Amino acid sequence: MSGSVNIEVSPPPSGLEAEYETLFTTDSLLFLHELISTFDEEVNQCLWLRVAKKANLELSGHLPGFLEDTIHIRSDPTWRVLPVPPRLQRRHVDIGDLAPCNSQCFVKALNSPAQGIQVDFDDGNCPTYYNQIKGIHNVVKAVHNQFPDVPHISQAPVLMLRPRAWNMVEHNMMVEGKEAPGPLFDFGLLMFHCGKRLFENESGPFFYLSKIESFMEARLWNKIFVWTQQKLGLPIGSIKATVLIENILAAFEMEEILYELRDHSAGLNCGVWDYSASVVNKFGHRQAFLLPDRRKYVNIDTTFLRSYMDLLIQTCHRRGALATGGMSAFLLPQDPLSESHRTVLATVTRQKLIEIKAGVDGFMVYDLNLIEPMQTLFKLHTEGDNQLHQLRNDVTVTPEDLLSVPLGGITLDGLKYNIAVGVLFINAWLSGEGVFFYRGCVEDSATADISRSQVWQWIRHHPQLEDDSRVVSRQLVTDLMKEVMVELSSLCHSLRETQRLLTAADMFLEMVLKRDFPEFITTYLNEDHTFLSSQSTRQAAALDKHGHHSNL
Known part of the structure; x- marks a missing residue:
């Protein structure tokens, strides 16, 4: 666009010309330009504040604590968040990690008995230009009832829209000569095309906010909400947001985060693997913070995770906000009579019962076949729409x-x-996918982040293996990589797939051997030349029969 409005958008990905024209109208581009140029500097300030806080912890050797400057907020018993709208009051089981660019999965979810859908542009989504445009356009279609044989938006599971986190940029949009912040690109398009329609149908607009690290970041989101509502003619408080507490520093500021968003809060959410990875991110180079094998020793029964969940529930319910638990990544085997089906169902039931008894108001599952068993579990062990009455004064x-x-x-x-x-x-990212399946579970950027965090940390501190006398070192990891690649390569069906897997292995080794810890795996990949250069070939690839991006 010319004149005083300096905004540039890349041409449409192959096959998405019509969707592109729908999303990028003159009015929507003017709105995006104003939104992004208004808040761009404050987004930068939040990111620099993260760096400054981490540097301060490094230089001082101190550990975080509850903030002294905000004790008046925590000690004031009178304030509450605004009551959540009716459609959010009973959300026992949501579908998690659902990337809306996958049209077939999105339509299945809209037809499911789930109470909500985490419409995910973050952890479970690979943010290629193709995927962002396809995904946002699919949300617009759902909100405007343009999918055949899908319930009306007021009757379908409620859409919990999760834009990208602050660490992500949108390479395909330049505003005033700078790449746009990814979350503002996603949020702006979703609000411009869907905000009013969702509000009129009492079905939103509702958001998830990922990877928040401080109440200052919540304050910025609140300002963005107020500004957007005024621009689009919506009442203040129309937007509701659930903040994912998936950073160790944010755990010390939960009440302050709720306070900053008190007119726009739908509550807080537990994100166990991102949270665990953040411990390595902030303190992993310190020997005292060596995190043991996550599959054997890191679970909700451990003090640091149980304390975090209990504090989150107590904090939310004291202030009238909903507290939601994490996502079950298990996939339920198809045969309901099989031993493996019974085992998986028992495992998920045991894990989710811990959360229900702790007082959560809902949680997520990935597998649609787990929705009804988990809703039944909630009915058996709770009464009413939610557990806000469980104040957890203990x-x-x-x-x-x-x-x-x-x-x-x-x-x-x-x-x-x-x-x-x-x-x-x-x-998966190099093939344009945000999730993959491995050993009966869905894996996304959260599990990838804790996985590579642990390998980086173990190389740094070279602990001894429980199995034998070997210590974890660069050499051991490199040797084990060869063994792992034999197993993984057997899953490849073409030379192209094998070459991509080898590239992924090289990139993984590069990341875990770095002197300084790359903060997020997604930032590393999103800024990496391999990912950027591979986008153009993927965009030119043919669409698969379901209308979403090909796996190759």
Whole structure:
């Protein structure tokens, strides 16, 4: 666009010309330009504040605690968030990690008995230009009832829209000569095309906010919400947002985060693997924070994760906000009579019962076949729409509780599993996918982040394996990579797939051997030349029969 409005958008990806024209109208581009240029500098300030806070912890050697400057907010018993709208009051089971660019999965979810859908542009989505345009356009179609044989938006599962996190940029849009912040690109298009329609149907607009690290970031989102509502003629408080507390520093500012968003809050959410990875991110180079094998020793029963969940529930319910649990990544085997089906169902039931008894108001599953069993579980163990009455006055959590890394060692199987998950996630990204399936579970950027975090940390501190006398080192990881690649290569069906997998393995090794810890796997991949250069070939690839991006 010319004149004083400086905004440039890349041409449409092959096959999405009509969707592109629908999304990028003159009015929507003017709106995006104003939104992004208004808040761009404050987004930068939040990112620099993260760097400054981390540097301060490094230089001082201190550990985080509850903030002294905001004690007046925590000690004031009177404030509450605004009551959540009716459609959010009963959300026992949502579908998680659903990338809406996958039209077939999105339509299935809209027809499912789930109470909500986490419409995911973040952890479960690979943000190629193709995927962002296809995904946002699919949301617009759902909101405007343009999918055949799908319930009206007021009757379908409620859409919980998750834009990208602050660390992500949109390479295909330049505003005033700078790449656009990914979350503002996603949020702006979704609000411009869907906000009013969702509000009129009492079905939104509702958002998930990922990877928030401080109440200052929540304050910025609140300003963005107020500005957007005024621009689009919506009442203040129309937008509701659930903040994912998936960063160790944010755990010390949960009440302040709710307070900043009190007119726009739908509550807080637990994200166990991102949260665990953030411990390595902030303190992983310190020997005292060596995180043991996650598959054997890191679970909700450990003090640091149980304390975090209990504190989140207590904080939310004290302030009238909903507290939601994490996502079950298990896939239910098809045969309901099989032993494996019974085992998986029992495992998920046991895990989710811990969350229900702790007081959560809902949680997520990935597999649609788990929706009804988990809704039944909620009915058996709770009464009413939610558990806001469970105030959890029994809970007292100290900074030491939140920072108590579980005891335990490193197993050979755990190390190889982390290597495999890291490589397979990068491989998925290089093929334009945000999730993949491995050993009966769905894996996404959260599990990839904890996997590569642990490998990086174990190389740094070279602990001994439980299985034998070997210590974790660069050489051991490189040797084990060869073993893992034999298994993974057997899954490849073409030379092209094999070459992509080898590229992913090289990138994974590069990441875990870096002197300084790359903060997010997604930032590393999104800025990496391999990912950028491969986008053009993917965009030119043919669409598959379901109308979403080809796996190759």
